[in-house]
């Protein structure tokens with residue numbers, strides 16, 4: 337289980353961009369985080385594995401408080417959190433298999449990684465996953481010879497090779513055409529269920545969020561103002577997330593007036 341408590345993030349001296357967030361994510365589920373640009377979605381995701389350093393608060397994944405880890409322990413603990421990126425973050429000149437095996441860095445020796453002597457079981461698992469997502473025939477192809485959708489499949493498999501306890505996806509479909517985007521969302525949903533993984537997705541496409549998620553969290557101005565089933569995301573809720581003033585602020589303003 338992932339438990340985020342009182343999470344605050346300030347960049348420099350400005351106002352916090354995450355304001356005392358609490359969030360619990362349990363079991364296999366697809367949780368989509370929506371909200372307008374600058375709401376803090378990406379910062380939230382990146383605080384979870386400390387790609388962005390939280391200012392205060394705690395982030396606990398299955399008993400480990402990530403905010404307390406020193407550098408070395410953090411490096412090890414990060415393996416438990418898979419991450420998928422909008423821009424795929426593949427190494428272009430490496431093959432698909434080599435990119436996928438990057439997910440095992442930290443589990444195998446530097447020597448084995450440098451000489452591409454991957455353990456047999458890692459190769460087998462990579463092929464199983466590549467077959468699962470339909471790219472096994474590209475194992476020896478360079479990453480920069482693939483289409484966007486194929487590259488994102490590689491990104492997903494690389495993250496899964498870490499044997500993560502949770503998967504974070506930061507706008508995983510934003511660089512893809514609508515059809516490919518749907519395929520990747522479907523893939524994330526199916527893999528989450530097959531591997532019993534919780535997946536948190538930062539996503540702009542609300543229709544996709546509604547179609548493929550079990551739960552939607554809506555952010556505005558660094559706060560969570562909606563946390564419910566996709567069916568509860570009504571026009572009013574959308575207005576509040578994207579245009580209106582959040583209820584809590586409205587009430588606070590009303591009380592102050």
Ligand SMILES: Nc1ncnc2c1ncn2[C@@H]1O[C@H](COP(=O)(O)OP(=O)(O)OP(=O)(O)O)[C@@H](O)[C@H]1O
Pocket residue numbers: 347353371372373374375376377378379380
């Ligand atoms: N490295 C940084 N330094 C300073 N401010 C930052 C930094 N990264 C993000 N911010 C600011 O924090 C706020 C939240 O940004 P964040 O990227 O988390 O929002 P977002 O909801 O993911 O937006 P988008 O959907 O446009 O990606 C924004 O005002 C942004 O300008």
